[in-house]
Amino acid sequence: MRQTSLDKLEYARAVEAVVSRTSTYLGRRLAERLAPLTDARVIAARLAETEETRAMIDKGMHVPLPSMDGMEELFGLLGTGYVPDERQFGKLAQFVRSCGQLRRFMASKAALAPTVAAYASSMHELDGLLAEIEGCIDRGRILDGASQELGRIRRKLRQAEEKLQKRLDGLLSKHAEHLQDRIVSTRGGRYVLSVKKEHRRKVSGTVLDESASGQTVFVEPSETAGLQMELSALRAEEQREELQVLARLTGEAELALPQLSVNAESVGHYDFLLAKAKWALAIGALPPSLTDDGTFELRGARHPFLSAKPVPLDIAMDGSYRSLLITGPNTGGKTVALKTVGLLTLMAQTGLLIPAAAGSRVGVFRAIEADIGDGQSLDRSLSTFSSHIRNVTDILAFSDGATLVLLDELATGTDPGEGVGLSIAVLEELYRRGAAVLATTHFNEIKEYARVAPGFRNARMAFDEETLQPLYRLDMGEAGDSYAFVIARKFGIGEGIIARAKEIAQGLKGGGGQRGRQDGDALREGVQGILPPAAMVAGFAEAGARPATHAGKAAGAGEAKGEPPETAAAQPPKLGVGDVVWIPSIGQRGVVYRLADERGNLIVQVRGVKQLINRKRVQLQIESKHLYPDDYDMDIVFDSVENRKKRSQMAKRHVEGLKIEREELE
DSSP: OOHHHHHHTTHHHHHHHHHTTOOSHHHHHHHHTOOOOOOHHHHHHHHHHHHHHHHHHHTTOOOOOOOOTTHHHHHHHTTTTOOOOHHHHHHHHHHHHHHHHHHHHHHTTTTTOHHHHHHHTTOOOOHHHHHHHHHHEETTEEOGGGOHHHHHHHHHHHHHHHHHHHHHHHHHHHTGGGEEEEEEEEETTEEEEEEEGGGGGGSOEEEEEEOTTSSEEEEEEHHHHHHHHHHHHHHHHHHHHHHHHHHHHHHHHHHTHHHHHHHHHHHHHHHHHHHHHHHHHHHTOBOOEEESSSOEEEEEEOOTTOSSOOOOEEEEEOTTOSEEEEEOOTTSSHHHHHHHHHHHHHHHHTTOOBSSOTTOEEEOOSEEEEEOSOOOBTTTTBOHHHHHHHHHHHHHHHOSTTEEEEEOSTTOSSOHHHHHHHHHHHHHHHHHHTOEEEEEOOOHHHHHHHHHSTTEEEEEEEEETTTTEEEEEEEETOOOOOOHHHHHHHTTOOHHHHHHHHHHHHHHHHHHOOSSOOTTHHHHHHHHHHSOOHHHHTTOOTTSOOOOOTTSOOTTHHHHTTOOHHHHHHSOOOOOTTOEEEETTTTEEEEEEEOOOTTSEEEEEETTEEEEEEGGGOEEEEOGGGTSOTTOOTHHHHSOHHHHHHHHHHHHSOOTTOOOOOOOOO
16 A cells, blocks of 8 residues: 555554554554555454454453553563562562453453454463562562571561660660750661760760751761671671572563563553454444455445544445546535545455444455545645646556545646546546546536446435535435536526526537547537627627626617717726626637726736736626625635645745745736
């Protein structure tokens, strides 16, 4: 699987969802290495064990997963000559004890979860090691019975400490009037009395420290010096013997290291399975069945990362077709449908359960290729179309009969006629290679192609024409509309404009619907079908009357009011920014960008290029008020996509070196 397609489908978020639910370092490593598989048998086994684990948790069973706190460090040090301390052996004992509990728990669940329970059968009880540790260490302290020598030393220690304590108690009574406090404290591991400075010579001994104020000195009495030396020697013996005990336990642990490693790996795998199962429960996921012929059927599928509650998606590809064209309005859910199919397929091939109803089927693909999103790059100066073409080129280089291809918004970002032709050619090539294809488009020509071409099928995202709200429901077998005319009428575009728009659309459809035409015949026929009627352009001259507008302003409007034709021509209507005008000298339409100056020269944008033209050489066709709402941002019409993106960046923060260059005509 190529990383670019995984990124477009947000596969990393699915991996992170599992990683975040692990609790051991080995489980986390397994989750971080998740990747789509291509062997159907292996995938089926992964799905089965995940489903068994999910069912166990769903029934309220709590799997006693051992803690592996400190185990990574300990396993790394065993065998290197390092001797763990009492605290580390305490954690090791708890790990061994918990592994035994897990082994016994899973053995009792063999009937309910045979695959998952089998992993525990390879774990080792290690009762001998556990008994050794528990016989030597309790609650982080080495026991007296850890060795005979340690027991002897500690008995002598206790006797020496008792003798010393009695001697100190006697000195506290004897020198009560000379002491600052009647307590025994320590300095440097030696017992001392806190003597008033002026009585220093009253207490025989060695001064080991004094207070910050200098009023108190801490004296080790001469009467206790010998006892304290004996006590220090005994403590040194104790430490040497404790080290011997820990070294003996280290040897036992190193002998059991292979078995400990097997247990640790099993615990990590259980942690990994539990993390997958927990996420499955969180998103309501179930195991799909698998197909090996590229067909699939998702019932009630939901994208796992939609913030709002998603509308379940029913989508399928059976053996009668290999390419599905999804149509519908913007924000209607077309792109989400592609991403849902792509991500759920990746999840299933990773061994993750998918948020879809029971009975869903998922195909196993060698590769899943996606061209979703704009991908436009300001740094690389890539246009929307160039970005799409680069992605499609990469997709064609990798696609074959074991590939699922997801293409979003075919034919966008370039001339519609050429874009449609290129899109259909790409679809044909992918079909020839046997790839399974899901694509979205707004273009009627592509919808019509999918309707008549063998191996293709249409589907549409449902839309409520009354409320102008998408229903996010996919209807299979029918091509949908973009609902541009419905939306335009709701927002107040005049019926005359809408009628003419339908006429133009029908003309384009009539000229571009057949395959196999040569030398641009289809394109010319389509354009011929949308040219304005002869009556509309009759009498056009450089300074003559303007053509009739679709807003109901006839060319002879002046005559209808009783004015002579020359009077109407002599007083042309005022133009506004955004008005659509006809330029007879070049036979093109344009949009007014800047109003006329004192010489009558205005700037008109024609096919994205701004031109300086005299007012007398243009004729008003459609006023801007019939095209745009009052608060419409005209930069969308006049400025480039690149400049609009730069302006958006500048509005958020300062970007060093970022500047906007606009074309200006004098």
